[in-house]
Amino acid sequence: MKWSQFFNTSIGKKLLVGATGLFLCSFIIVHLAGNFQLLYNDGGKAFNAYAAFMGHNEIIQLIAWGLKIAILLHAFIALQLTFRNRAARPVKYAVNPGNQTSSWFSRQMAIMGSILLIFIVIHLADFWWKFHFGEIPTQNYGGEEPLKDLYTVVQVAFKELWIVVLYVIGMIALSFHLIHGFKSAFQTFGLNHVKYNGLISFVGIWLFGILIPVGFAIIPVVIYFK
Amino acid sequence: MEHYNMNLTLKVWRQKNTDAQGKFETYPVSGISSEMSFLEMFDVLNEKLINEGKEPIAFDHDCREGICGACSMHINGRAHGPWAATTTCQLHMRAFKDGDTVTVEPWRAASFPVVKDLTVDRGAFDRIIEAGGYVSVNTGNAQDANSILVPKDQSDEAFAAAACIGCGACVAACKNSSAMLFVSAKVSQLALLPQGQPERKSRALNMIAQMDKEMFGSCTNTGACEAECPKEISLTNIARLNREFISAGFTYEK
Numbered sequence: 001m002k003w004s005q006f007f008n009t010s011i012g013k014k015l016l017v018g019a020t021g022l023f024l025c026s027f028i029i030v031h032l033a034g035n036f037q038l039l040y041n042d043g044g045k046a047f048n049a050y051a052a053f054m055g056h057n058e059i060i061q062l063i064a065w066g067l068k069i070a071i072l073l074h075a076f077i078a079l080q081l082t083f084r085n086r087a088a089r090p091v092k093y094a095v096n097p098g099n100q101t102s103s104w105f106s107r108q109m110a111i112m113g114s115i116l117l118i119f120i121v122i123h124l125a126d127f128w129w130k131f132h133f134g135e136i137p138t139q140n141y142g143g144e145e146p147l148k149d150l151y152t153v154v155q156v157a158f159k160e161l162w163i164v165v166l167y168v169i170g171m172i173a174l175s176f177h178l179i180h181g182f183k184s185a186f187q188t189f190g191l192n193h194v195k196y197n198g199l200i201s202f203v204g205i206w207l208f209g210i211l212i213p214v215g216f217a218i219i220p221v222v223i224y225f226k
Numbered sequence: 227m228e229h230y231n232m233n234l235t236l237k238v239w240r241q242k243n244t245d246a247q248g249k250f251e252t253y254p255v256s257g258i259s260s261e262m263s264f265l266e267m268f269d270v271l272n273e274k275l276i277n278e279g280k281e282p283i284a285f286d287h288d289c290r291e292g293i294c295g296a297c298s299m300h301i302n303g304r305a306h307g308p309w310a311a312t313t314t315c316q317l318h319m320r321a322f323k324d325g326d327t328v329t330v331e332p333w334r335a336a337s338f339p340v341v342k343d344l345t346v347d348r349g350a351f352d353r354i355i356e357a358g359g360y361v362s363v364n365t366g367n368a369q370d371a372n373s374i375l376v377p378k379d380q381s382d383e384a385f386a387a388a389a390c391i392g393c394g395a396c397v398a399a400c401k402n403s404s405a406m407l408f409v410s411a412k413v414s415q416l417a418l419l420p421q422g423q424p425e426r427k428s429r430a431l432n433m434i435a436q437m438d439k440e441m442f443g444s445c446t447n448t449g450a451c452e453a454e455c456p457k458e459i460s461l462t463n464i465a466r467l468n469r470e471f472i473s474a475g476f477t478y479e480k
């Protein structure tokens with residue numbers, strides 16, 4: 001089987017979805033750690049320096065473009081599979097088993113993923129695009145050059161109620177997506193072993209499903225009420 | 227358990243042939259014994275329909291002892307009805323109460339076209355087996371039982387996978403109509419045994435290629451198949467199938 005054929009099979013496509021999905025999972029840990037600097041009351045000194053570093057370091061920029069490609073690839077293949085899966089049952093059942101045979105989260109992957117995609121597009125347009133290609137104010141913290149003041153852009157955005165609500169919804173979608181998605185990726189790679197299944201499931205639910213989304217969601221909420 | 231009789235309302239999918247539009251028909255059935263099997267209840271209904279000069283309901287059945295996998299029925303939203311690890315023929319009427327309404331549908335999947343009423347064509351499964359679910363061996367005298375050593379754990383796992391009866395409940399239960407549990411059982415039973423080694427890689431690749439060609443959906447690891455499988459085929463088989471497919475895809479030279 002040629003590589004092109006391999007990655008065009010249902011399992012081959014799932015492998016791409018799983019690999020890009022876990023890559024995105026690793027990214028959100030770093031992203032959250034950096035974002036917590038938005039809660040410092042230092043006028044943005046730490047956060048803006050961090051943003052400048054991330055925006056200029058070549059290796060990090062390479063990874064950042066890789067991430068955008070990963071998101072597009074992940075969403076494209078996952079939705080393609082979803083439509084194919086729908087087509088595999090042209091006549092629906094009159095009675096469905098609901099949660100008796102599968103978890104609710106596992107059946108909402110495409111919906112939560114689509115909400116996430118909309119969220120990611122708005123999020124990137126709001127901050128990433130503005131930071132790199134838009135006009136934003138600068139601040140001088142006594143360094144050699146003034147820094148772009150993304151900190152203030154974020155603080156202003158999160159005074160807007162609808163943006164805060166949008167971010168909270170986005171993070172609920174992330175939570176629900178990863179409660180199933182994280183452990184599902186391991187099964188897709190064939191990594192199912194009694195000695196590790198409990199740990200994988202635990203990390204998927206508690207770290208990626210709860211701790212990280214709550215951590216992200218806290219930031220806009222705290223800034224809004226500050 | 228106490229024996230009792232019940233009256234039920236059945237809503238059954240009726241469809242003349244593959245191309246016809248189907249619809250639900252409602253049938254009252256009375257005096258059903260709690261000791262009857264679900265198929266015997268259908269026999270009672272069909273005799274009544276025949277006596278009234280009506281067309282009986284077509285449904286698949288053969289062994290009526292849970293080993294052939296023919297008796298495909300989606301009952302109240304569950305493949306083979308509400309009991310775990312049971313085929314429809316092994317489902318007893320004590321699973322229901324007097325006055326219940328029971329909705330019976332055929333397996334719903336593009337790959338399993340309805341032939342008539344509750345009967346579907348599961349030929350897609352046969353074509354997947356033909357693509358690689360076998361071992362090519364020279365025939366002749368049976369070998370001595372211990373000439374090929376098989377570790378006990380491995381033989382137990384292979385045997386558990388070989389319990390699959392090809393009933394299609396996994397496809398019927400899956401929201402994606404995915405056949406991964408079935409294919410994983412068929413690939414596993416041979417991948418685990420020495421006799422399966424020569425064709426191990428081509429088997430995994432060819433059976434998956436055929437599965438995709440038959441338009442079954444892809445797996446999203448919801449676990450509905452395992453929950454509905456009458457032979458309790460485990461999801462660990464799907465993980466093994468994924469491993470078999472990955473290693474074959476990365477190393478098979480053809």
Ligand code: HEM
Pocket residue numbers: 014015017018019020021022024025028074075076078079082106109110112113114115116117118120177178180181182184185186188445446447
């Ligand atoms: C930060 C963003 C995201 C992360 C971290 C993420 C992570 C994951 C992971 C780990 C999986 C499991 C892969 C597997 O089962 O092999 C997955 C599956 C999936 N993702 Fe995402 N994803 C993200 C965004 C999206 C987006 C934007 C979409 C769609 C528009 C999407 C749609 C899907 C779908 C449909 C699946 C289904 C597969 C299944 O049910 O197992 N995801 N995702």
Ligand code: SF4
Pocket residue numbers: 295389390391392393394395396397407408411451454455456457458459
């Ligand atoms: S895996 Fe289970 S549900 Fe699927 S065909 Fe085999 S016995 Fe039936």
Ligand code: FES
Pocket residue numbers: 286287288289290291292293294295296297313314315316
């Ligand atoms: S009729 Fe053979 S398994 Fe039910």
